[in-house]
Amino acid sequence: MGRRATVVGSGPNGLAAAVSLARAGYDVRVVEAFHAIGGGVRTAGLTLPGFRHDVGSAVHPAARSSLFFRAFGLSERIEWITPEASYAQPLDDGRAAIAWNDLERTVDGLGPGGRAYRRLVAPLTRRLGELVEFTGDQLLRVPRHPLVVAGFGARMLATGTRAGRPFFSPDVEALLAGVLAHGNTRLPSLAAAASGLFLAAHAHSAEGWSLPRGGAQRIADTLVEDLKAHGGMLETGVHVRNLAELDWGDPDAGDLLLLDTAPRLLLSHPDIPDRYARAIRAYRHGSAAAKVDFALDGPVPWAADEVGRAPTVHLGGSRAEVEEAENAVAAGRVPHRPYVLAVQPTTVDPSRAPDGKHVLWAYIHVPPGSTLDPTEAVIRQVERFAPGFRRRVIASHAVTAAERSRQNPSDVDGDILGGAFTITQAVRRPVLSRTPWRTPMPGVYLASASTPPGPGVTGMPGWHAARQALTDRTGVPVTLDDLFG
Numbered sequence: 440m441g442r443r444a445t446v447v448g449s450g451p452n453g454l455a456a457a458v459s460l461a462r463a464g465y466d467v468r469v470v471e472a473f474h475a476i477g478g479g480v481r482t483a484g485l486t487l488p489g490f491r492h493d494v495g496s497a498v499h500p501a502a503r504s505s506l507f508f509r510a511f512g513l514s515e516r517i518e519w520i521t522p523e524a525s526y527a528q529p530l531d532d533g534r535a536a537i538a539w540n541d542l543e544r545t546v547d548g549l550g551p552g553g554r555a556y557r558r559l560v561a562p563l564t565r566r567l568g569e570l571v572e573f574t575g576d577q578l579l580r581v582p583r584h585p586l587v588v589a590g591f592g593a594r595m596l597a598t599g600t601r602a603g604r605p606f607f608s609p610d611v612e613a614l615l616a617g618v619l620a621h622g623n624t625r626l627p628s629l630a631a632a633a634s635g636l637f638l639a640a641h642a643h644s645a646e647g648w649s650l651p652r653g654g655a656q657r658i659a660d661t662l663v664e665d666l667k668a669h670g671g672m673l674e675t676g677v678h679v680r681n682l683a684e685l686d687w688g689d690p691d692a693g694d695l696l697l698l699d700t701a702p703r704l705l706l707s708h709p710d711i712p713d714r715y716a717r718a719i720r721a722y723r724h725g726s727a728a729a730k731v732d733f734a735l736d737g738p739v740p741w742a743a744d745e746v747g748r749a750p751t752v753h754l755g756g757s758r759a760e761v762e763e764a765e766n767a768v769a770a771g772r773v774p775h776r777p778y779v780l781a782v783q784p785t786t787v788d789p790s791r792a793p794d795g796k797h798v799l800w801a802y803i804h805v806p807p808g809s810t811l812d813p814t815e816a817v818i819r820q821v822e823r824f825a826p827g828f829r830r831r832v833i834a835s836h837a838v839t840a841a842e843r844s845r846q847n848p849s850d851v852d853g854d855i856l857g858g859a860f861t862i863t864q865a866v867r868r869p870v871l872s873r874t875p876w877r878t879p880m881p882g883v884y885l886a887s888a889s890t891p892p893g894p895g896v897t898g899m900p901g902w903h904a905a906r907q908a909l910t911d912r913t914g915v916p917v918t919l920d921d922l923f924g
Contacts, residue, residue: 441464441465441466442464442465442466442692442693442694442695443465443466443467443468443687443688443694443695444457444460444461444465444466444467444468444694444695444696444697444908445467445468445469445470445685445687445688445694445695445696445697446460446467446468446469446470446697446698446699446886447469447470447679447685447696447697447698447699447700447704448469448470448471448472448478448698448699448700448849448886448887449469449471449473449476449477449478449659449663449673449675449699450477450478450479450480450659450699450849450887451478451479451480451502451658451659451662451896451897451898451901452699452886452887452888452898452899452900452901452904453469453478453697453699453886453887453901454469454476454659454662454663454666454898454901455507455511455662455886455898455899455900455901455902455905456697456699456884456886456901456902456904456905457469457662457666457671457697457901458511458662458665458666458669458671459901459902459905459906459909459922460695460697460905460908460909461665461666461669461670461671462669462922462923463905463909463917463922465695466670466671467666467669467670467671467672468671468672468673468674469666469671469672469673469674470673470674470677470679471673471674471675471676471677472676472677472678472679472847472848473675473676473846473847474675474676475675476659476663476673476675477494477495477655477656477658477659477660478495478659478699478847478849479494479495479496479655479855479896480493480495480496480655480656480658480659480896481493481494481495481655481656481659482494482653482654482655482656482657483656485732485836486732486733486734486798486834486835486836487734487833487834489792489793489796490734490791490792490793490796490798490834491653491654491790491791491792491798492732492791492798492800492836493654493655493656493782493784493800494655495655495855496655496896497650497655497750497782497784497800498648498649498650498750498751498782498784499648499649499650499651499655499658499896500525500638500641500642500644500646500647500648500649501571501637501638501641501895501896501897502649502658502895502896502897502898503519503641503646503649504567504568504571504641504644504646505571505575505896505897505898505899506571506572506575506899506902506919507897507898507899507901507902507919508897508898510919510920510922510923510924511662511665511898511923512923513658513661514646516661517651517652517657517658517661518651518652518653518657519646519649519650519651519652520649520650520651520652520787520788521540521645521646521647521648521649522540522647522648522649522650522748522749522750522786522787523539523540523541523748524537524538524539524540524745524748524749524750525538525539525540525641525642525643525647525648525749525751526538526617526618526642526648526749526750526751526752526753527743527745527746527748527749527751527752527753528613528614528616528617528752528753528755529741529742529743529746529752529754529756529824529825530610530613530743530756530757531756531757531823531824533742533743534743535741535743535745535746536548536549536610536611536613536614537614537745537746537748537749538614538618538639538642538643538749539643540642540643540647540648541643542557542560542561542564542643545642545643549608549610549611549614550608550610551608552607552608552609552610552611553611555606555607555608555611556607556611556614559594559597559598559636560636560639560640560642560643561643562590563590563591563594563636563637563639563640564640564641564642564643564644566584566587566590567640567641567644569583569584569587570587570591570637570640572584573587573588573591574633574637574892575892575897575899576891576892576899576903577866577868577872577873577874577875577891577892577903578865578866578891579866579871579872579873580873591633591636594632594636595629595632595633595636596629596632597632598615598619598627598632598635598636599619599627599628599629599630599631599632599633600627600629601627609757609758612757612758613756613757613758613761615635615639615758616753616755616757616758616761616762617753617755617761617778618635618638618639618642618753619631619632619634619635619636620635620753620755620761620765620778620780620804621634621635621638621780622634622635622856622860623725623726623728623765623768623804623855623856623860624725624726624765624769624859624860624861625765625766625769626761626762626765626766627762628861628862629862630860630861630862630865631860633862633865634860648750648751650750650782650784650787650788652788652790653788653790653791654784654791655896658896662898678848679700679704680704680707681707682696682704682705682707682708682709682883683707683708683709688882690880690881690882690883691881693882693912694882695882695883695884695908695912696882696883696884697883697884697885697886697901697904697905697908698883698884698885698886698887699849699886699887699900699901700848700849700885700887701724701848701849701851701857701887701889702719702722702858702869702885702887702889703719703720703722703851704848705719705878705880705883705885706719706720708878708880708883710880711878711879711880712879715870715878715879718869718870718871719869719870722858722864722867722868722869722870722889723858723859723861723864724807724851724852724854724858724859725807725854725856725858725859725860726768726769726804726805726806726807726854726859727804727805727806727807727808727809727840727843727844727850727852727853727854727855728802728803728804728805728840728843728853728854728855729802729803729805729809729811729812729813729837729838729839729840729843729853730800730801730802730813730837730838730843731801731802731812731813731814731817731835731836731837731838732798732799732800732801732835732836732837733798733799733801733832733834733835734792734796734797734798734832734833734834734835735792735796735797735798735799735831735832735833736795736796736797736831736833737795737796737797737831738783738785738786738797738831739783739797739799739821739825739828739831740825740826740827740828740831741824741825742824742825742826743824746824746825747783747786748786749786750782750783750784750786750787751780751781751782752781752782752783753778753779753780753781754778754779754780754781754820754821754823754824755776755777755778755779755820756776760776761778764776764777764778764804765778765804768804768805768806771806772806773805773806773809773811773816776819776820777803777804777805777813777816777817777820778803778804779801779802779803779816779817779820779821780801780802780803781799781800781801781817781821782799782800782801783797783798783799783800784798784800785797785798796833797831799821801813801817801821802817803816803817805839805840805853806840807840807851807852807853807854808840808841808844808852808853809839809840809841809853810839810840810841811839811840812837812839813837813839814835814837818832839853840852840853841853843855849887855894856888856893856894857887857888857889857893857894858888858889858893860893860894865891865893868889868890868891868893869885869889869890874907875890875891876890876891876900876903876904876907876908877907877908877911882908884904884905884907884908885904886900886901886903886904886905887900888900890903890904891903902919906918
């Protein structure tokens with residue numbers, strides 16, 4: 440038998456690590472606790488026959504720009520849909536602020552505030568490749584493009600602090616609030632600004648906020664196809680609760696164990712040093728998500744018609760209201776009017792539902808471990824901007840934060856971001872190190888969103904962990920070109 444590599448977890452990061460190691464010549468085995476592969480990129484029939492719902496993420500701007508997925512050729516392997524509108528923020532007066540894929544169209548639609556929006560976002564979109572290179576790795580290094588990083592930092596200050604407010608019109612503030620709230624942390628904050636601006640820059644790029652035709656499952660399936668083509672195998676229904684009981688091989692013989700899991704699973708390793716164990720225990724998980732999927736007998740009846748052209752919709756009204764809702768969650772409360780992140784994929788991909796029918800994917804942020812069923816809260820917020828929506832619902836399927844944690848142990852207490860998203864934990868993720876994917880235990884590596892670059896469907900944490908493992912074994916740095924060139 441050759442060198443073995445065991446990967447725990449079949450999310451996009453685990454599969455990225457598995458593909459990389461299989462291409463490097465390892466006998467790779469992926470074990471997954473659930474009965475189906477994919478983790479955060481699964482698609483399933485959750486409501487009625489013929490309706491296909493994305494279980495985790497649904498729209499994937501960062502997948503198209505990911506250095507790993509570019510090397511892997513993901514854009515060429517599956518069919519992507521780039522909508523004309525990346526996201527929308529409906530307003531209470533029947534209008535909406537729209538982030539069109541075309542930046543100048545966006546600027547024109549934002550009226551007097553459009554020019555300030557262009558000054559904020561255009562330089563980031565123009566230098567998106569350099570921005571992705573910087574944010575796609577651990578941050579304890581000298582950036583290759585310091586001017587791009589400096590410009591990004593200045594814009595973080597403008598959007599992540601209250602001092603920046605005078606520079607933006609109410610419509611621009613609302614549009615930005617919706618995308619900054621993806622960070623599921625208090626607002627305003629520099630961490631939310633970093634993640635939100637990164638996403639906003641993608642909105643006006645060539646790929647925009649793309650989604651795979653047929654559902655997110657296509658990403659997982661394509662990775663699995665490549666893994667099997669290089670001799671790898673998968674097992675589902677294998678829930679690893681204790682590393683001491685997992686047969687993953689002999690590190691002295693060059694065998695590897697990579698974990699696409701929450702860091703706390705490392706605490707079950709019998710040889711974990713006390714200092715490292717303390718650091719893992721100190722790593723914080725953040726607020727949670729409670730999700731509901733709807734089967735609809737027609738499109739969402741938005742008051743502002745153009746919202747129907749944006750697969751991603753942020754519901755929360757003004758910047759002040761979005762901030763109030765997110766800060767309530769950060770303080771451990773469920774807001775009366777929650778921020779809702781909604782996706783209506785059937786506006787651009789009718790394959791997700793029977794003819795004339797639609798699906799809607801939506802979640803709200805809630806305190807960790809919440810047992811709140813989000814269905815009614817989401818319906819109320821959608822009804823606010825789309826009167827008559829309730830009558831369109833023919834079935835729904837909800838997952839509370841507590842249920843999400845039980846279904847996927849990596850989503851600790853329903854945290855879908857792999858850890859609280861703060862500036863501190865962007866650097867210390869999950870430990871302060873230039874090689875945070877490597878653990879002190881020989882042959883053991885962490886390959887999840889709890890390592891840099893963090894959340895998002897990029898495959899980069901998995902690639903970095905595999906690269907680190909291969910480099911440690913050979914003493915020679917490994918590149919993407921070595922495996923995918």
